[in-house]
Amino acid sequence: MIRKGMKLYSILFGACPKCHQESMYVNKNPYALSETLKIHDKCSHCDTRYRMEPSFFYGSMYVSYGVGIAFAVAAFVVSFLLIETSLIVAFIAIVLTLIGFMPIIMRLSRNIWINLFMSYDKELAKK
Template identity: 45%
Template sequence: MFGKKTKFYSILNNKCPRCHEGDFFKHKASFNIKKVTALHENCSHCNLKYMMEPSFFFGAMYVNYALAVALFVAVFVISKVIFQQTILTSFIAVVVVSLLLTPFTLRLSRIIWINLFVNYDKKYGTKSKEVSTK
């Protein structure tokens, strides 16, 4: 289910959605706001252009919104129901967790967004680099 040739593999490993070989982000993980969403221009393996059109990743805002709402609801329910916190402390927990996980959700939303439009192609997924010169 999470093996190569699946979208989950590309999303969880931050790999190119077409070949699953090249890295999607320039930096592995960072809390530096300038580095958190820095992408390579093209895939180093299959030469897929990541910014397919101007402002392509503006659509990732919708994915990020959905992730953030799911995170807010989960943290609030865990805080309120399981730990029996007051409403104020539950909201404080939501704010703190959302601030800490913002870099993660930003990166996740971008990789999910591009995976909605680009599918794995086995001719690019080979180990040889000769495909990337075409």
């Protein structure tokens, strides 16, 4: 079970990495494409600044590559190995998966990136 206080909670739900009390994102829906990457400047609960420096989230591009590969491998395994489609159909499944899940991949990458640098703080969560 995933609950507040675990890094996985902040990564999966996009919660503040310090207090887990609010979403980092202006719009919680990643498929609101014009607002997919818009984040608040700081947490309204604990005042944690999300952008520690200009261009902080550029590093999440490296994480995005790994997350994208994981999604692609999952699509391949499901389509080619489990459903036993041809390689062409498996390739199409990979492309459609990456396109369809791109907003989620981008947010997940940002969540992982910021959680590499910040940890949950029980005292801030109680504030």
